[in-house]
Amino acid sequence: MTEKTALTPKTHTTPPARFSHGVRKGNILQVAGQVGFLPAEPGKPPTPAGPTLREQTLQTLANVEAVLREGGAGWDDVMMIRVYLTDTDHFAEMNEIYDAYFDEQGLTQPPAARTTVYVGLPAGLLVEIDALAVLG
Amino acid sequence: MTEKTALTPKTHTTPPARFSHGVRKGNILQVAGQVGFLPAEPGKPPTPAGPTLREQTLQTLANVEAVLREGGAGWDDVMMIRVYLTDTDHFAEMNEIYDAYFDEQGLTQPPAARTTVYVGLPAGLLVEIDALAVLG
Amino acid sequence: MTEKTALTPKTHTTPPARFSHGVRKGNILQVAGQVGFLPAEPGKPPTPAGPTLREQTLQTLANVEAVLREGGAGWDDVMMIRVYLTDTDHFAEMNEIYDAYFDEQGLTQPPAARTTVYVGLPAGLLVEIDALAVLG
Structure with missing residues (x-):
């Protein structure tokens, strides 16, 4: 039996429920929905990198990458990125940030496939991103 | 060629369109979006387990599990759980129900990764959940 | 190392950001969120097939299929289809179009699993669909 490994970057905040920030089993790696929380600080609640789409998107991408790295993967292994925004007016700016980041x-x-949809998120959060990777 | 198998628990209601409640191909198993419908009864339309988030979440998780079992899998094989809620105010309660269920x-x-977002669902439904599993 | 291949049907519009319309790596193929854009025409912005749910759903399914074909796959290989609608009132009509298409x-x-949720989409777009396939 292939083991399923939890991927928990040391600086990540504790998940608010019984789920893993990421899991890897064989060559499949799934990153849970990440938001723009800064590295955890003892005794402090999870805190977004800032109120802006730019701050949150960059921190979210960094958080996704940290989970990938924890599982021995990187962006090159990512097949699918799901971007959840709260406002269609954010699409152009998010794309700009996204492209600059991946540049x-x-x-x-080749870059991963992507789906972007507009949903509700907890108050103060503008973006959530998850990713599916295939290694090897 | 590896066969794709439809996973159709006997008690599940008939899907409202040409899709499978779950499919398995090789070691990959995908569960379709499940809602809190009670086991099907002949001549009765699909009926939610109840109006509350608790009733619907527990029935939804049971419905996901039934599809996993039908494919020879269980929660331990699940890599990703997608939770769709309709109201950000339901997050804390859903997490409590979720954690107690998985306990x-x-x-x-390790527990699966998870993404939770807030979307619209058909009237009367408060939660929808799908899952991706990797067996073996 | 297995190569990740970008799947770019010739007639598809250029993605608005650094993502691929689809990628394949080994036997896994992921189609990015497709919408009902007509085949690209030089000098013209991406244009939906029409304002109706029917026109957009059929064009979207054709666009998903084009990506699958580009990767050597077809609908029989698809494990999961995610349908994003903007209005719960569109569910019955989408199902009718969906079933007729797959007929x-x-x-x-067996047909793929499916999840349908109701989200926001850019103005003028009524449906978005992505798909995960396992080949072989």
């Missing part, structure tokens, strides 16, 4: 990653494989 | 499952592997 | 596809394997 800096030096990918050697 | 009782006696999992031997 | 014509001559599937030899």
Whole structure:
């Protein structure tokens, strides 16, 4: 039996329920929905990187990447990225931030597929992102 | 060629369209979006377990599990759980129900990753859940 | 290392950001969220097939299928279809269109699992669909 491994970056806040920030089993790696929380600080509740879409999107992408790294993967292994925004007016700005971020990653494989939809999120959060990767 | 198998628990209501409650192909198992419908009764339309978040969440999780079992899998094989709620005010209560449910499952592997977002659902439904599992 | 291949049907509009319309790696194929855009025409912005749910759903399904084909797959390989609608009142009509479409596809394997939720989409778009396939 192949083991399922929980991926828990040291700086991540504790999940608010019985789920893992990411899991890997064989060559499949799934990253849970990440938001723009800063690295956890003892005794402090989870705190977003800032109120803006830019701050939150960049922190969210960093949080997704940390889970990927924890599982021995990187952006090149990612097949699908799901972006949840709260406002259709944020689409153009998110794309700009997204493209600049991935320009800096030096990918050697084609970019992942993506779906973006507009949903409700907890108060103060503007973006949530999850990812599916296939390694190897 | 590996066969794709439809997973159709005997007690499940008939899907309202040409889709399967779950499919398995090789070691990949996908559970379709489940809601809190009670076991089907001949001549009766699909009926939610009750109006409350608790009743619907527990029935939904039972419905997801039935599809997993039909495919020879269980919660330990699940990589990703997607929870769709209709109201951000339901997050804390859903987490409480979710944690208590999984506490009782006696999992031997780390919990699945999860994404929770807030969407619209058909009238009367408060929660929908789907799941991706990797067996073996 | 298995290569990740971008799947870019010739007639598809250019993605609005650094993502692929689809990717395949080994036997896993992920189709990005497709909408009802007509085949791209030079110098013209992406244009929906029409204002109606029927026109957009059929074009969206054709766009998903084009990505599958580009990756050597077809509907029979699809494990999961995610349908994003904007209005719960569209569910019955979408199902009717969906069923008629798949009736014509001559599937030899069971239909994919599916989740349908109601979200916000950019102005003018009534439906978005993505898909996960497992080949072989």
